[in-house]
Amino acid sequence: MVHSHDHDDHHHEHGSELSEMQLRVRALETVLAEKGYFDPAAIDALVEAYETKVGPHIGAKVVAKAWSDPAFRKALLEDASKAVIGCGVVNRVGDHLIAVENTPQQHNMIVCTLCSCYPWEMLGLPPVWYKSAPYRARAVKDPHGVLADFGVTLPKDTAIRVWDSTAETRFIVLPMRPSGTEGWSEDKLAALVTRDSMIGTGLPKQAKEVA
């Protein structure tokens, strides 16, 4: 995958940001590797891990389990780091993970206005829009407008709660379980859980979309 990207990059014009950055980053990698600061193979392993191992499929399994198992849901909302380690989805998770639950009364949305803090272990690397100026600027002031950009409209009686990730605590939204999913397996439920529904800029898919 990496090499196919590399190959594509050669077709961009010289002087574009892409080729300039490719050269700059390669120069930096070469210097630091020659200095012996890391095993060059570790760089390949890191890229592969972020491209293939971590991602929103992890968070989706956690949400599906919370929808299926009331005791796990309770434990997740009390101490998400502790609950997630014991649930069989991942072997290890860092401290300070916090799950916040959507209800008919309250819709939660996660942002980092100061940089790009995001629950990597649950969702993988953040999408570009999450790190972008429009999202970081508006989420705390006009979350309804942000939701409209995502095509999401909430019921009139649902209040919005925005969580600004200004410290090392990391938030994940536990969305509401869609109707018409009674008796579904955790695997089938997980297919409803989108990345954006765990950030709070989206809602889970409806039952008919995966049934």
Place this chain on the structure above:
Amino acid sequence: MDGIHDMGGMDGFGKVEPEPNEPVFHAAWEGRCLALNRAMGYTGIWTIDETRAGIEELPPDIYLTSSYYKKWALRLENLVVERGLAGADEVKAGHALRPGQSLKRKLSAADVPNTLTRGSYGRSAPAPARFKIGDRVRTRNIHPQTHTRLPRYARGRTGVIEALRGCHVYPDTVAVGHGENPQWLYTVLFDGRELWGDDTAPALKISIEAFEPYLEPLVIPAERSESRNP
């Protein structure tokens, strides 16, 4: 610092633009850049707070016009030169011209799975927490020239302590090399109107994660005089 990175509440950036089926990286160099930053962080030569400060110190025009991973690349170039890990001449040449420093740790491919788990920033508490759940607090109106995690939009505002999150490494001192100086961390909840005025959507609530030095107790003048003259 009151930098361009502190974006909460700014207008004029336009719509959020979600990208359908977004790839993890948009070019191979982005993945290499992320990995290089992780690998150098693993050596222990700098903290996450120092690296955040490194992004915030990029000139505002560069900050706004550079892609996310370009900012990471510029920051890493700056940090390795500042810390003497490589010379500017070497970065320019794209090859080491002198031997490297000896660092605490060196990342191997076998260790990579362990680096995917976040570290802990919790520390034992040097003193009891000053605030409890339900306390009304005011955020301090501070404008340090150095790194802070109290966003501008939430300075000098009244909120309520919603949760205690334990005692954590304090970014404001770590970032300037003054040590971990652990501080209690709270979730502080604000009414939307307190932050943005009366035109704000009713019922909007916003919280920040605030370290204890960012907060002062909200003392209502009448209560103060009563407590002095019981």
